[in-house]
Amino acid sequence: MTLTLRPSQALRLWHDVTLDLVRDGEQDLSARQTAILLTIYLEAPPHTVRGLAAKLGVTKPAITRALDTMGKMELVSRRRDEVDRRNVIVQRTVKGALYVERLGDLVVARTRDLPR
Numbered sequence: 826m827t828l829t830l831r832p833s834q835a836l837r838l839w840h841d842v843t844l845d846l847v848r849d850g851e852q853d854l855s856a857r858q859t860a861i862l863l864t865i866y867l868e869a870p871p872h873t874v875r876g877l878a879a880k881l882g883v884t885k886p887a888i889t890r891a892l893d894t895m896g897k898m899e900l901v902s903r904r905r906d907e908v909d910r911r912n913v914i915v916q917r918t919v920k921g922a923l924y925v926e927r928l929g930d931l932v933v934a935r936t937r938d939l940p941r
Contacts, residue, residue: 834939841935846928852898857883858891862900865915866925872915873906900924 830838846853854862860881865872874892878885892915895901900921906912 828936830939838932838935838939841938842928842931845931845935854895855891857881857887858895861888861891862895862921862925865901866917866922870917874903874913874915877915895921 861877864877864880874885874888878888881888892901892903896903898920899918902916902918903913904916906914
């Protein structure tokens with residue numbers, strides 16, 4: 826089944842999900858951090874700082890700053906690539922997987938609330 830949204834419905838969905846995330850009392854993520862997190866969890870690994878920067882069209886320092894914050898929140902972890910020590914591998918965590926799952930659940934729940 827394909828769901829077709831009008832622009833106003835899509836914006837309402839985005840608003841309502843974002844509002845839920847802000848209200849939940851947890852530290853909220855920026856749009857950049859959310860894009861990075863979803864890339865890590867929705868696309869097949871491995872993920873590197875260099876690869877994420879290229880994929881998102883931002884600098885490696887911007888990715889590193891976002892990963893620093895998400896690492897403190899235990900949503901991702903990093904380690905040096907043993908084959909090529911210049912690369913930093915970004916890994917998923919259980920806490921991060923639960924966060925992404927909850928985000929998906931919020932989107933589904935809020936989609937059901939949209940006026941038809």
